Amino acid sequence: MGARYSAPRGTQDILPDTSHLWQYVEARWRDLCHLYGYREIRTPIFEETELFTRSVGEATDIVSKEMYTFEDRGGRSLTLKPEGTAPVVRAYLEHSLHAQGGVQKLYYITPIFRYERPQKGRYRQAHQFGAEILGTAEPIADAELLSMILHFFSGLGIPLEKLELRLNTIGCSVCRPAYREAIRQFGLAHRDALCETCRARLETNPLRILDCKVPTCQAIMQNAPPIDPYLCEACRAHFERLQALLKALDVPYRRDVRLVRGLDYYTRTTFEVVAQGLGAQNALCGGGRYDGLVESCGGPPTPALGVGIGIERTLLVMQELGVPLPEPPRPLVYLVAMSDSARVPALLLAQQLRHAGIACDLDLEERSPKAQMKRADRAGARYALLLGEEELQQHTATLRDLNTHEQNTVPQTELVAWLQNRP
Ligand SMILES: [Zn+2]
Numbered sequence: 544m545g546a547r548y549s550a551p552r553g554t555q556d557i558l559p560d561t562s563h564l565w566q567y568v569e570a571r572w573r574d575l576c577h578l579y580g581y582r583e584i585r586t587p588i589f590e591e592t593e594l595f596t597r598s599v600g601e602a603t604d605i606v607s608k609e610m611y612t613f614e615d616r617g618g619r620s621l622t623l624k625p626e627g628t629a630p631v632v633r634a635y636l637e638h639s640l641h642a643q644g645g646v647q648k649l650y651y652i653t654p655i656f657r658y659e660r661p662q663k664g665r666y667r668q669a670h671q672f673g674a675e676i677l678g679t680a681e682p683i684a685d686a687e688l689l690s691m692i693l694h695f696f697s698g699l700g701i702p703l704e705k706l707e708l709r710l711n712t713i714g715c716s717v718c719r720p721a722y723r724e725a726i727r728q729f730g731l732a733h734r735d736a737l738c739e740t741c742r743a744r745l746e747t748n749p750l751r752i753l754d755c756k757v758p759t760c761q762a763i764m765q766n767a768p769p770i771d772p773y774l775c776e777a778c779r780a781h782f783e784r785l786q787a788l789l790k791a792l793d794v795p796y797r798r799d800v801r802l803v804r805g806l807d808y809y810t811r812t813t814f815e816v817v818a819q820g821l822g823a824q825n826a827l828c829g830g831g832r833y834d835g836l837v838e839s840c841g842g843p844p845t846p847a848l849g850v851g852i853g854i855e856r857t858l859l860v861m862q863e864l865g866v867p868l869p870e871p872p873r874p875l876v877y878l879v880a881m882s883d884s885a886r887v888p889a890l891l892l893a894q895q896l897r898h899a900g901i902a903c904d905l906d907l908e909e910r911s912p913k914a915q916m917k918r919a920d921r922a923g924a925r926y927a928l929l930l931g932e933e934e935l936q937q938h939t940a941t942l943r944d945l946n947t948h949e950q951n952t953v954p955q956t957e958l959v960a961w962l963q964n965r966p
């Protein structure tokens with residue numbers, strides 16, 4: 544009989560043979576964030592639609608064609624979060640975290656939802672690690688964040704030489720308009736050769752032509768003017784200081800003048816980390832500064848920055864690069880009742896072992912001893928614990944090492960200690 548339903552297009556089930564890998568990278572992310580002084584924040588899966596249209600920007604692909612927006616039974620327009628930053632800023636303001644003063648460092652693990660064409664490494668429900676630093680305009684914060692991101696990937700065992708940190712600045716509300724106009728003029732001069740989307744972007748979002756993935760657009764934009772002569776003094780100083788700090792921290796990066804990011808709220812620093820061996824969807828993470836976002840959401844002027852790291856792609860890169868991955872959890876012991884009268888004593892013994900913190904499992908189907916031994920093998924247990932008439936009478940258990948087939952008969956009262964100090 545086949546399955547009657549399947550998971551929606553662009554989503555995936557994380558099955559038991561891979562969920563432990565998710566748990567592993569999630570634990571590494573949490574540990575690392577705590578190491579860098581971040582605290583966790585959890586926000587709802589959906590938000591008022593307006594939060595995203597106003598912050599991410601009406602003209603972006605995300606808002607114009609990728610959001611999962613629906614009306615609830617009360618007639619409110621809600622949207623499944625398409626990115627992680629705007630909800631954090633909303634919560635930061637709603638709960639007056641800014642009033643606590645100082646810098647807030649917040650991290651999260653969240654699904655995000657975008658109606659995109661599914662392909663390798665791209666899902667309609669994707670998952671992200673996020674980190675946000677709110678309340679500082681200093682380039683030292685940008686440097687610490689970038690250094691932490693590379694620390695995360697190298698800590699997972701991904702060789703840094705397989706990664707590239709791409710870095711750019713996109714100016715601020717003072718200096719960017721002139722650059723935007725320069726790009727628009729450059730685009731207009733090549734209008735007929737641009738793709739249809741970019742021709743529309745000439746009026747709505749000309750900077751995004753810079754990171755269009757269509758080869759003809761890319762070829763044209765190779766010769767587009769860089770932002771450097773347009774940067775205001777403050778933006779230029781910020782970018783120079785950041786680069787000096789990255790050199791001091793020995794963080795390798797490459798300047799990419801075409802890196803502009805798809806969200807309207809970015810200012811100054813933008814970055815992404817790309818990996819070898821991922822094909823077209825090779826960006827592992829992206830982020831940057833969003834100095835105007837908190838204010839545009841109704842808060843006080845609050846410079847901030849952050850990153851979103853794709854969990855699916857991180858796992859994909861680890862697999863493709865052959866990074867050592869943890870084994871799934873296995874029971875240490877599989878209890879085998881050698882007769883029907885041993886079934887209840889086996890269950891009691893399992894209870895004692897589990898309460899002592901020893902992972903074990905046993906047959907729940909009243910199978911034969913031979914079938915139970917097969918289960919012990921299949922469960923990947925280190926020991927089969929055999930409980931027969933003789934063991935019951937003498938209050939012992941026989942432990943068979945399933946690798947070496949060595950057997951030891953141990954008094955039941957000493958089982959926990961024996962297993963805890965096992966050879
Ligand atoms: Zn500027």
Ligand SMILES: [Zn+2]
Pocket residue numbers: 737738739740741752755756757760
């Ligand atoms: Zn294009």
